[in-house]
Amino acid sequence: MNTRILEEAIERAALEAITRSVIYIPPDVKEALKRIYSEEESESSRSQIGAILRNIELAERMKRPVCQDTGILLYYVRVGYEFPSIKIIEKSLVNAAKVATKTIPLRPNTVNPLTGRNPGDNTGRYMPYINIEFIDGDILEFTVVPKGGGSEYVSVLYMPPPGEGVKAIKRAVVDAVLRAGPMPCPPTIVGVGIGGGADIALHIAKKAACLRRLGSPNPAPELDKLERELYVALNELGIGAMGVGGRFTVLAVHIDYAYRHPAILPIGIVFQCWAVRRATAVVEPNGSYKVFQ
């Protein structure tokens, strides 16, 4: 297999994944939005969910980004130990980000945090963000998540005294949603990461919010139960779509955990707005690929 051909295949797959992700809301999310539209009783909130659904339809029809904030690009990569070339992955993914910025187009969002300099192509130090894990086999799989600023703005880390245990987790989640109010464009998916360290808690919270499909059960039964409990509790706050009052403030709560140091209980909370952007590509060693949501 010629590396050059494989490189081009990865770039094409990434470009297609970015394009799909910013135009089409994944089917699980669309379904959840339709469900709450039919179940919402507040007319104010319903007007907002209705507008969201019309917007999603228009974006599909006109092939335009569903939200003007096309975010910063995050890649979650899983690569097989036997995949022919690891070296070419990063370069191809970065190139795809540059090309996508021009062709779709994406809003050039990445800026230097201190000087404000904007390279104009959604790249920069650590950008696009590429997270790589190794897996068995010979395929390359990655999910691209263009993450908007509004929902990231209200994401938080709590470090309660560890003795407070699950009570602290529940309080942290309720307070984060309360404090976020209308800012993250509710209805949102609330990602919660428990344990690890400060960085690990936020990392797994973000993956839980942005990557996990709606409707998929949590493999840990006690966390599945906690997710359902929190889902009901958060929606009892009554904040509603866009904060105009209603039964649905969150679409789901997704929790993940890591083993922790006994002296700390980090709780990372990351919000994903209704405009969930994600698409996954699988690239075979021969350069054939498929993209799905």
Added chain:
Amino acid sequence: MTVFHLRTPLQVEDVRKLRVSDVIYLSGIIVTARDAAHRRMIEHLRNGRPIPVDLNGGVIYHCGPVVERVDNEWIVISGGPTTSARMELYEADIIRHFGVRLIIGKGGMGAKTAQACREFGAIYATFTGGAGVLAANAIRRVVKAEWLDLGIPEALWILEVENFGPLLVTIDTTGRNLTEEVIEMAKNRRDEILKKLEAI
């Protein structure tokens, strides 16, 4: 909830009869303005200099549009709202001095703006956050762009719209502020919810 179809320029009587939770579909002229444009409007006001748009009976939209220039014409590709809270610093003065009747944005605004709405006869309406294509679809044409030196998202975009909406009224002229009421209510429910969760 009543649905209104309004056309600019808006009269003070038009907006005084609107109430929280009413829905507007708006046709006519709207002007986008974000932080930098608001700041400059206030500076011009202080220095006694005119601004390049007539906002009397007018509409301000908190939005930094994504635009494209095709054959010498600007086209808005996407134009969802930005968070209005950042404009709280300026909006009351702008309502008072320029005769703005309708502010559109997302996330609602604070007590100072609500007070100015009541006093001078203006309202605030939410347009759905993230609904950039829906907004762009209601824009018939870009009439003009002013203050382009502020950068594309921060410039004043004067847009002709048709049936732009749904715009949900969340601040009316009676002093009601729906978003604040909703958040206040949520805060009041917090302890009871945490008790049910056995978290306090």
